[in-house]
Amino acid sequence: MSVRGKKICITGGAGFIGSTLASKLCAENEIVLFDNLDRNTIQHTRLLEDQNISLVEGDVLDYEAVRRVVAGADIVVHAAAVAGIDTVIKKPVKTMEVNMIGTANVLKAAQGAGVKDRVVEFSTSEVFGSHAFRSREDDNTVAGSAGEARWVYAVSKLAGEHLSHAYFKEFGLPTVSIRPFNVYGPGQTGEGAIQIFIRRALADEPIKIYGDGTQIRAWCFIDDMVEGLLCALENPVAVGESFNIGNSRAVTTIYGLAQTVCRVLGSKSEIRFMPPLSADVELRIPETTKAEELLGFKAKVNLEEGILGTAEWYRENVL
Helix, strand or coil: CCCCCCEEEEECCCCHHHHHHHHHHCCCCEEEEEECCCCCCHHHCCHHHCCCEEEEECCCCCHHHHHHHHCCCCEEEECCCCCCHHHHHHCHHHHHHHHHHHHHHHHHHHHHHCCCCEEEEECCHHHHCCEEEEECCCCCCCCCCCCCCHHHHHHHHHHHHHHHHHHHHHHCCCEEEEEECCEECCCCCCCCHHHHHHHHHHCCCCEEEECCCCCEEECEEHHHHHHHHHHHHHCHHHCCCEEEECCCCCEEEHHHHHHHHHHHHCCCCCEEEECCCCCCCCEEEECCHHHHHHHCCCCCCCHHHHHHHHHHHHHHHCC
């Protein structure tokens, strides 16, 4: 399947990943973005000037609104979610409702609308728990202890992933689940360590690290993430599967990341250590062999290149 001449509905389409995906698909497809504009990346773009893109403001918790926007779609990409550890800690109920009920609404609407080509649902790398080294898609997922704020997000996304697979198995809905690993890049709004570090570094403001900074992450540039999504949309073998999408070579500690951002950008920012906000993920590095073998996807952008590209965007659009 080539993604041409399709009607594509993207929930969370005004956000970071959704709007970037829309920019790649709009030349040859009709794109409908559905978003409550809580995280409005699209305001920094000219996407809404494109005749192939329309924006419908709404909430995934409103089933009737979801049903209307999904009607007639060939492809649905469900990127709408509550994310970011600060938000999750402050609003655990909203996190669970949006990520579980919202996903249920999108899948039910897609099934009712008879979506034929693809329904892409976003899970998260957090489902692998606090220690995830080269974690494969079929490794055990970890729910975390009940009552610990950190795992509210992971549990809510894992529930959505299970429901996505259930719709495929029971109804034949052509679902694909994507597990993004620490995506960053131009247009990121809300929370996200790299964009916060970069914005502070550009202003020579102190960079705050929560915890001791030894937490290890693999960082995936937005262009690589969207390339992985396109592979999942185009390749028929993706249906019914889950895929890790990340860059297992762009690996550093949080402290090392802050140092790299300062060095690459020539910043004088001071790095400060703060008490941790909640339980933390000590190690998160994906195994991406499945995506490479089945989809032909492999991340290409190294960390320093990605930092420079992201910083350039913030200089031009935000600061």
